[in-house]
Amino acid sequence: MKLRSEILPQPTLSFYNHKTGVLQADIVEELQAGLWRDYNIDNRLYNDALGEMRITEWRPLFPDITPVMPGFHYNSETGAMEEERFVPRQREMTMSLFLDIVERYFARFEGRKIGVHLSGGLDSSLIIGLLHHFGIPFNLYGKVTDRYEFRTERHIQDLLAPLGERTCYVHADEHPFYNLLDRYPFHQIPDSYIKNYDSATTIAEEARRDGVEVIFGGQGADTLFVEAIPTKAGAMSFNIGNEFAVPWEEDLVYRPRGVELVSFYADPEIIEAIYNLRLGKPFDAWKLWARHFFREFLPRELAEYHYVADFNGLSLSGLEAAKPVVTRLFEEAYDLLRHPIFSPESTQVMRETNVFKFDYKLYCAYCVRISIAVWLHALFEHEN
Secondary structure, eight states: OOBBBBOOOOOEEEEEEEETEEEESOOHHHHHHHHHGGHHHHHHHHHHHHOOGGGGGOOOOOEEEEOTTEEEEETTEEEEEEOEBBOOOOOOOOHHHHHHHHHHHHHHTTSOOEEEEEEEESHHHHHHHHHHHTTTTOOOEEOOOOOOOGGGHHHHHHHHHHGSEEEEEETTTTSTTTTTGGGGGOOOOOOOOOHHHHHHEEEEEHHHHHOOOOOEEOOHHHHHHHOOOOTTTSSBBBOOOHSSHHHHHIIIIIITTTEEEEEGGGSSSHHHHHHHHHHOOOOOOOHHHHHHGGGGSSHHHSSSSOOOOOHHHHHHHHHTTTHHHHHHHHHHHHHHHOOGGHHHHHHHHHHOOOGGGGOOHHHHHHHHHHHHHHHHHHHHOOOO
């Protein structure tokens, strides 16, 4: 089989080559030479069970090649992956000082057309409220659904929609989770975040057509608004690259369309400001502190009430609908690697499985198998 000729760069990734002792920007040549055959599926399953917060404990995926993820670096002297942690300083912080920091932050993007993700949740809504406070124009791009469990998010989206110079809704029924799995672009290692590809590319295309150059998202805010903030100096640190970014969307969706995807909460000054505002605050699952403190920038429905969005129904509905494509991808994967998780027997079990009965662990295990099959399919040229 012939590898794809259209290869998108993935600048958020790098790879340490143990034979040469060099950190490489990519492994395209190695994949073209057949490195994909040596991908260790069993280690990938082990790593996925550990989770992305324990990357330093992951087992190798390729012989002699170690992928280096955002927020980490490979120490060739110790032979270990190490985290890059940002340790905020403790300093005086007030609403006025916070707004000064935010105003300076937005000033970096002066002259560039701005978009914001319109999720209907607190994190992106605060970005919208702050931009509106400073009189900075922006477009809004939101994935919407009329499903009952998203009734609150949809109401918030409709409340905020008039603030955008243009507001674009992408409907979940038309762009469901796990759609277009067989159209995923070439990527160098399997990607865990495959379910949003259809809706993400649709939003990125809309932003590109609108001339948007920067689109803000709320990734990472959970860490800042939920986790307990200890008072002891230096007791808390943040892995910005790992916790505050969505690298697959940056590399494979937005950047190829000329749009920069930026997490507002990934900025060290913003992190430090919120850290100091919440200093000594306990774990806050409902983000009650944030809802109260930032109430002047939020709709009343977000400031005075709290709720939890549940994407599980949408995710499982998408998985069920994707079974025919997943079946074909598993068959291809078995032809290529002959691993038992893609065997005809395993594929038949997958087809007969009621995905709506998955618990979280089974759901994750199922999705990691899909991500490997999607990766293998995306490596090669296919006839339309």
